[in-house]
Amino acid sequence: MFYQKEVLPNGVRILSQQVPHVRSVALGIWVDVGSRDESDSTAGISHYIEHMLFKGTHNRTAKQIAEELDAVGGQLNAFTTKEYTCYYAKVLDEHFGLAVDILTDMLFNSKIDEQDVEREKNVILEEIKMYEDAPDELVHDMFAKTIWSGHPLGRPIIGTTETVSSFTFEDLRSFMKSNYTPHRLVISVAGNVSHQQVVEKLTPIFQNLSGNEFSRELARPTHSSELNCRSKETEQVHMVIGSPGFSLKDESVYIAQVINTILGGGLSSRLFQEIREQRGLVYSVYSYHSSYYDTGIFGVYAGLSKQNVGQAMELIFKELKDIKQKGVTPIELQRAKDQLKGNLLLSLESVNTHMSRLGKSELYLKKVYKPEEIVEKLNKVTVEDTIRVANEIFNHDNFSMAAIGPWQDCGELKANLENLKG
Structure with a gap:
């Protein structure tokens, strides 16, 4: 079978594709929220939250998160786009359970405390400065802003110095609570693991997740010729x-x-x-x-x-x-x-x-x-x-x-x- 899909009663979607000839498994947790879902005052907050989920949980420090996957040769990363955010890991098939444990710990148990938020703020501000020094990348954001003037799709994913500087840990927690809800979560798994194994492992973790069903209202951008x-x-x-x-x-x-x-x-x-x-x-x-x-x-x-x-x-x-x-x-x-x-x-x-x-x-x-x-x-x-x-x-x-x-x-x-x- 090409792929299989399970929808939990709370709306979380689980998709998997078994690839039996490999020894690896890739696991991705996709959240249907990105920079397009932000307002002028919250521009960059989705990207900020992505950073914060790597800063430690109530069970693991940031160092322990990195060390546990490094110890088994695994990979852990994330990225934010204009329309979604993804947290993913790749491990040997025998360590699939570890990848699930770490990613879900990051998703559900991240501390996002005031001290870490302020410390990471400086990191992201430096990232913005680095981006300003890369005109071959910056010009693409300028182009999007030009063609979609005044629309969220025209804003940079990373945010601005002004918006990033203004964020508090309450802002991040509030945005996450509103948007990291069951109906906006998709878990995708591919590799040497069966759909039954995937569902049995993920269902107990995600089935009790609650949150209001979010009806995404997207305003299609009008283009400018400028x-x-x-x-x-x-x-x-x-x-x-x-x-x-x-x-x-x-x-x-x-x-x-x-x-x-x-x-x-x-x-x-x-x-x-x-x-x-x-x-x-x-x-x-x-x-x-x-x-x-x-x-x-x-x-x-x-x-x-x-x-x-x-x-x-x-x-x-x-x-x-x-x-x-x-x-x-x-x-x-x-x-x-x-x-x-x-x-x-x-x-x-x-x-x-x-x-x-x-x-x-x-x-x-x-x-x-x-x-x-x-x-x-x-x-x-x-x-x-x-x-x-x-x-x-x-x-x-x-x-x-x-x-x-x-x-x-x-x-x-x-x-x-x-x-x-x-």
């Missing part, structure tokens, strides 16, 4: 040009991924070959398409010298226009399909990937597609599909741009963008 230009003494200009994309529930997302692969998804992509290999204008250039519950985002990133910006922008828009008018060639289409299928199937050699697919698919789709089903969806993409979807995504009226560089003003950049969009 330029966000930031002056910073950098050696390179870092820029992102893009537009709204497709949600994970939209079947066009598969066509968008094929287009993205051809346009800027690797060393053989059009943008890489034309702008870097043929012209030598950039070191890094790529495109991406990210999907969320009810929307998506498409972007093209380039890092390059200031004097090459105008030419690079012209070449990017030329490639977008070409796909809109002509689509892609049959050879490109087949190569992109094979690349995406290869990436998918090779990734499934990892139990972490299996675990992640179970968790994310349940959160977003309430179902998990078999790899063969995804391959079938990719195989159905036609050249005509790429023209149709490219005209939806690459609508110049919807394009926004974010850029960081050593500008005196942004007049020339704005003129270039308006000229190319026109």
Whole structure:
């Protein structure tokens, strides 16, 4: 059987996939809350809570948490996104019980006391400063803020210096109590363990968890078509040009991924070959398409010298226009399909990937597609599909741009963008 699912009476969902040919197990606890669920004044609190769950419980110190998994060669980590938070571990199958014990201890018994909250505040503020010193990463947050101006999806996951500085341990406890509720929890397990073993181990721990059922009200963002230009003494200009994309529930997302692969998804992509290999204008250039519950985002990133910006922008828009008018060639289409299928199937050699697919698919789709089903969806993409979807995504009226560089003003950049969009 591909995977199995159990829903406890309180709403906690348990999914597992047995992979008998490995000796490992990956366990993930997914919470259906992220930076999108925060207000202006609580921006960054989901990420802050993620940090705090590693700071010790009433049963273990932070050092003991690390030592217990290190002692058996296990891995323990977590991450926060715009729409969910995940705590996960990977261990040998014989240590599955230990992984469950530690992760659930962190989830239910973390101290989150005043002293630790204040100490970790400095760590996160330093993380924000580090991020400010990485313009190649910062520009993507600027782009999201530009295209989704005023919407929670446009805010940085990490929060701001002002919001993080204001948080108290009562704020964190209150947010966690409101959002870490049974109906928002998904546990996914993949590896050399049976579904019966998973359910028998997890049910006694989660069945008595209580909390109000939360009806998530998501306001779909409206997009802006703007330029966000930031002056910073950098050696390179870092820029992102893009537009709204497709949600994970939209079947066009598969066509968008094929287009993205051809346009800027690797060393053989059009943008890489034309702008870097043929012209030598950039070191890094790529495109991406990210999907969320009810929307998506498409972007093209380039890092390059200031004097090459105008030419690079012209070449990017030329490639977008070409796909809109002509689509892609049959050879490109087949190569992109094979690349995406290869990436998918090779990734499934990892139990972490299996675990992640179970968790994310349940959160977003309430179902998990078999790899063969995804391959079938990719195989159905036609050249005509790429023209149709490219005209939806690459609508110049919807394009926004974010850029960081050593500008005196942004007049020339704005003129270039308006000229190319026109």
